[in-house]
Amino acid sequence: MRRVAVVGAQWGDEGKGKVVNYFARDFDWIVRFAGGANAGHTIYVHDRKYVNHLLPCIVPDGPGRGFLGAGMVVDLGQLVNELEALAADFPGVGAKFAVDPEVFLVLPWHKQQDILLEKMRAEPIGTTGRGIGPAYTDKASREGVKLCHLFDEQMLQERLANSWHMKQILYQGQLTMPPDEVAAELIGLRDRLMKLGVQFTSAVDMGKVFRSTSVLFEGAQGVLLDLDFGTFPFVTSGSCMAHGVSSVGFSTFELDDVAGVLKAYTTRVGAGPFPTEEDSLLTQGIRERGKEYGATTGRPRRVGWLDLPALRYAAIRSGLTSLVITKADVLNGLETVKVCTGYRIDGAVRDIPSTSHDFFVAEPVYEELPGWPSTSHVNFLKYMTFIEEQVHVPITYISYGPKTDEMETKSGLIMSM
Ligand code: GDP
Ligand code: IMO
Ligand code: MG
Numbered sequence: 001m002r003r004v005a006v007v008g009a010q011w012g013d014e015g016k017g018k019v020v021n022y023f024a025r026d027f028d029w030i031v032r033f034a035g036g037a038n039a040g041h042t043i044y045v046h047d048r049k050y051v052n053h054l055l056p057c058i059v060p061d062g063p064g065r066g067f068l069g070a071g072m073v074v075d076l077g078q079l080v081n082e083l084e085a086l087a088a089d090f091p092g093v094g095a096k097f098a099v100d101p102e103v104f105l106v107l108p109w110h111k112q113q114d115i116l117l118e119k120m121r122a123e124p125i126g127t128t129g130r131g132i133g134p135a136y137t138d139k140a141s142r143e144g145v146k147l148c149h150l151f152d153e154q155m156l157q158e159r160l161a162n163s164w165h166m167k168q169i170l171y172q173g174q175l176t177m178p179p180d181e182v183a184a185e186l187i188g189l190r191d192r193l194m195k196l197g198v199q200f201t202s203a204v205d206m207g208k209v210f211r212s213t214s215v216l217f218e219g220a221q222g223v224l225l226d227l228d229f230g231t232f233p234f235v236t237s238g239s240c241m242a243h244g245v246s247s248v249g250f251s252t253f254e255l256d257d258v259a260g261v262l263k264a265y266t267t268r269v270g271a272g273p274f275p276t277e278e279d280s281l282l283t284q285g286i287r288e289r290g291k292e293y294g295a296t297t298g299r300p301r302r303v304g305w306l307d308l309p310a311l312r313y314a315a316i317r318s319g320l321t322s323l324v325i326t327k328a329d330v331l332n333g334l335e336t337v338k339v340c341t342g343y344r345i346d347g348a349v350r351d352i353p354s355t356s357h358d359f360f361v362a363e364p365v366y367e368e369l370p371g372w373p374s375t376s377h378v379n380f381l382k383y384m385t386f387i388e389e390q391v392h393v394p395i396t397y398i399s400y401g402p403k404t405d406e407m408e409t410k411s412g413l414i415m416s417m
Contacts, residue, residue, distance in 0.1 A: 234272025
């Protein structure tokens with residue numbers, strides 16, 4: 001039974017949603033294992049655009065089903081909104097999803113804290129404001145509630161009251177939604193999810209099912225935003241790596257493939273180091289052609305060139321076994337394309353950064369390659385070959401447009417040249 005993980009190899013928004021949705025037709029289960037509604041995964045179903053923040057990118061009218069794993073932090077209001085919007089087009093689609101009762105809940109006050117903390121920071125991170133940091137913080141410090149607590153209302157009330165008591169002291173009364181209101185809202189959302197047909201099933205109960213079916217793991221964000229290995233402190237608070245599948249009871253040794261998704265260039269939304277960033281008429285053009293505006297917050301994404309040291313770092317950190325390249329079409333028509341091949345750090349040129357701090361001090365060293373009029377041109381093949389030789393990971397698929405079927409195996413693309 002095939003098991004594949006799809007993870008972001010850059011700073012997120014590489015096109016993971018589209019790639020997962022393309023692969024999804026061949027899998028029984030599509031599993032999100034980390035992050036929350038900070039993610040924005042864009043897919044097209046019958047030419048209609050959907051942005052999934054929490055829902056795995058299943059094919060809504062296909063056979064595959066979606067699972068939300070325990071490594072996620074879930075805003076139930078957002079989940080209900082997404083499901084109701086999808087169910088309006090695909091009646092009964094809610095029954096295609098199951099949520100692990102161990103998921104940690106993002107509460108209204110986590111979102112308030114997120115905004116307040118950003119205001120207090122000397123150097124704001126540029127978070128999505130979705131309460132992600134405060135929710136993961138509460139989970140690690142053992143406050144707050146999991147989905148399973150909604151089935152024990154007394155425990156729910158107690159845990160919320162205790163958390164509220166501490167937060168009122170820490171935040172000097174700035175948080176506004178008292179625990180009894182939060183509890184009532186959560187119970188209401190629980191009931192709406194049940195009405196939509198969503199199942200609450202733990203990874204333990206799913207163990208046999210997952211091991212006898214094919215599973216596609218959908219990563220969120222990208223390796224360089226990972227809490228442990230990303231460009232700390234300008235990172236998210238969850239795991240963005242393939243080993244996040246452990247929260248669903250799998251080991252990376254059980255994966256047949258860890259596919260790293262990368263754009264043919266690089267983008268970043270939010271603050272933090274970005275060695276190959278360029279703000280020029282050329283990259284502004286890339287932003288417009290690539291519609292590089294955040295799927296969650298609408299913020300313009302920062303744009304830069306492909307960064308091979310960062311990719312090599314991502315490949316090692318996340319154990320990538322294949323690469324999927326997206327948005328090469330956006331570079332169509334450029335005379336030349338710049339690629340960063342090394343980082344100059346303390347006077348020496350290095351192939352790969354050894355620590356996250358290196359990203360803050362690196363000066364990019366570039367090579368310039370000839371551009372391509374379309375992705376079926378030989379210069380694009382040369383670009384791909386260059387990436388493979390430099391990163392030592394094979395490219396398997398190429399995406400050349402936002403629609404699901406605008407994707408091709410590398411060998412298929414070469415045959416059509
Ligand atoms: P994700 O977070 O990794 O799923 O990526 P996002 O959905 O946030 O951002 C990727 C954007 O690029 C979306 O608007 C996609 O529709 C679009 N996209 C994905 N693949 C391609 C591609 O190959 N070419 C073009 N032009 N757009 C793409
Ligand atoms: P997908 O899954 C791009 C960024 C935010 C900010 C930092 C911390 O769509 O690729 P957070 O709200 O998580 O505390 O913000 O991480 N960020 C993303 N950037 N794509 C994402 O997800 C992101 N999720 C978080 O912009 O810089
Ligand atoms: Mg996104």
